[in-house]
Amino acid sequence: MTHIYHRIFDQFRVFDSEGVSREDDFEGTAQWLESPGCLFQRNNFILDRMIRSEGVIKAGLFVTIVLKGSGQGGPHRDVTRFRYSENSIVVMALRKPQLWSGEASGGVRMFAAGLAFPKASIDRLGLQREFLELFSSAQSDEFVVTLKAPPRILAMATEMLSPTLDGRAEELLLSAHAMEILARVISIAGKRASMEMAGDHKQRRLRAIRDAIDADLRRPWKVSQLAREAGISRRSFNTHFRRAFGVSASEYLRTRRLESARDAIIEQGISINEAAYLAGYGNPANFATAFRKHFGYAPSRCRLPPN
Template sequence: MPHIYEHVFEQFRIVDPDDSDRSIVDDFAGRSQWLEQPGCLFQRNNVVLGSRIRTEGVIKAGLFVSVILKGAGSGRARKGAKTISYSDASMVVMAFREPTLWDGDAPRGAHMQAAGVAFPVSSLERLGLMDEFIGLFDSQKRNVFVASLKASPRIKAIAMEMISPVAAGRAADLLLSAHAMEILARTMLTLRGNEGLGLVSDQKRLRLGAVVELIQSDLRHPWTIAELARHAGVSRRSFTAQFHRLYGVSASEYLRTSRLKSAREALLHQGLSVTEAAYAVGYGNPANFSTAFRRHFGYVPSSCQRDGVS
């Protein structure tokens, strides 16, 4: 019997790179479903990753939309596009005009709560959306389109209902198909109409990606928005707007979340005290760190040491 991922992949691997590239495809395939109407693969994820994951494969031509309610990671086409990152409350859109090599990564410990729909070209043709699909590519030579957007309240509500169905049986299947169609339609309308989208150019995307790498390289540094904007080569106002469009969160929120996640990893796996973890990621006051940590994760940082919370 063909594997369910063969609907959208010519080749595929999902592995744990920290465990000799052990295949974990079945862990994810068990949460996927092919919807005959409208003709798409639906992927439901609501899990805390017990290991780092890497995805590799050749994706068939088509349109792919992922709504990330919670989670973090990145992906890139081997040719034709820059690395695209995602975070909480974001939506990643990918379109491929021909089979494309793609790889992605997600960190250990991330709570991945996401709904994804993948429409092969044959489904887009049947739905009469080929003109809109081709229109995503700004030249005949370009075969890859990617965008990271902020998920609207309506899109987030749809994704949540797809992840946690409110019905069962045939009614649930019909509702799931309707939700997949609505995500597709709203995505196409947003991209075509540029409704508040303000897509970031490849050059600006590259500069913002360099800023993100800079942040991650030294989380202890007291970064300011003005300083990060200078590194991006734009005004503070432009930097703030472009960063939010690309990553779905403000630069301040991205920095805060990155610091807290790094500190959590240190508490769980490096044996650092709460004070040491706070200083390691740039918090001068351990009490402020503990408050921010509890608000973000829902438990105090000392729980990581006492209970091994993961």
Template sequence: MTVTLTAQEEDDLWDEAAQHNPPQLDPNSSIEIYKMPQELGKGHNLFVELYPDCWLMIWNREYRETVQTKQPEWQHPLQFGVLLSGMVPDSQGGVLGNGCTMISGSGVQREISGVCFNTQSYLGINLEMSAEWLTTFFPDENGQLPAELSFLVKGNDWQTLIYPKTNPAIQGVAWQMIHCPYEGAAKRLYLQAKSLELMALQLAPIVADRGNPKPSPRMKPTTIARIYEARDILQRRLENPPSSLELATAVGLSDRTLQRGFQSLFGTTVVGYLAEQRLLQAEQLLRERSMTVTEVAHRVGYGHLGRFAAAFKRKFGITPSQCLLGKKVILGA
């Protein structure tokens, strides 16, 4: 079963839980720990203000039910995210976890939803800050924001949302932050230093090669809107999807523009996006235990059961039958 909440409804649950269980506070390090609402599951969020307008959140959660959270269009701050376990796919085709980190630039975020699964344990961190904060710690020789980082600061334009690949160095720093060996004021100082190291590690490959990934595709707003329309068509027709050419025609684009748009906006091809969404929906259907493996395979568009099982195991580390029986997925960080 999947529970769907608006972002405001989820925030209200956390606020209500904090009223019944006031957060634990360490006055020496300014760290607050909020218990997860029982309606959602068990675990906690740890918050610490590292610098003015810069917050670290460490989250350690297990969900009672699979939860889809819908966020309306809003003015998003700058955010860096790393998961050591679990994954969060979003409605724009990105996935935090499963081998990817997240950099969410400041600017206007489109309406988006993300899913947290009750079959996974979530352990990770988020760094959130104002756009001005980035210039303070990463200035160029003139004290301004380096040109290669300007894609992260969009003001009233659409934000940049990318999912760079993780690596052992990033995972190691995230692990050190979660398992900080110090207490009190020393803990806060340690987390301050590690947060800068983590951001540098995530930004390094982007600074080294500004063209990969391409964070700000130069497309007309109408073209971007048509590509999102094509994505929505695919999500509605997983069982019987149109061909790439048919999809392009349906939204009034050339096949080449559609393919390039998917690569720019979602980091994958039309076929790759379709395959990813099919498997994510299959995993969710199997967890609900209302259908057989064969029925799920056909529901998401797989005519050959063996191919479905092989693709599912490559993605989640377990077979569809094991998923149906409740075994947790085995994912890379």
């Protein structure tokens, strides 16, 4: 039997901090809406432990309306990807399939509505032009933005998460809200994309700085040096960097080092001491403390059992 998530993923895994599969838990809160042709994910629970998901996500438009909760996710190659928090909307558009990963810490109350529109649904609804206009160029395959959720969208998301109807009436209401959310979000996201394209020269310089950090995480980067290379004053550099990527340059570097160390533990089986060195920590205990604070679990839990 085809898993409901195969409608939006070519491959996927959902597992907790102990490596236990959680796909079936989340499948029970997912629903396919024939009109407009999207997967609706109802998230209304408290996570008992850290949850991580990964896989190859298909082309399409993905919207998450977060009323309560926090976490991160997005295309795997871009580690900042997106970070979500209360009363926000995350919009991700993909022109072609991408490696994807996401995670949320244990103990977090999640109250969020997720809508995933495959590219075929976008085309069938006549929104192909609006979809393509989200990308900054013909070579760009992804668009990710986090926005403050307008009251109307928050109200619709709340009703989708706690419907007052049932049966066919509930399905019709969910479909109507999904259609309206799609129309409003693609319009809002399109305006944001136009603004970003207008400032594309500065964006390219900031992306070049980010890529330089990614290429040499062990280098002792200084904010003054990064600002100079970006051609931006030090006073305003972090403001521009945070606006572009959601975090300051120093927070980005710290996160990249920790996530690189985590991936090395999982994928290469390196020791905790080696991971600490990779993340720039001379003391493994300090590394473990920073790791636990950032991810919500100890680095030793990254040694997951094989699939």
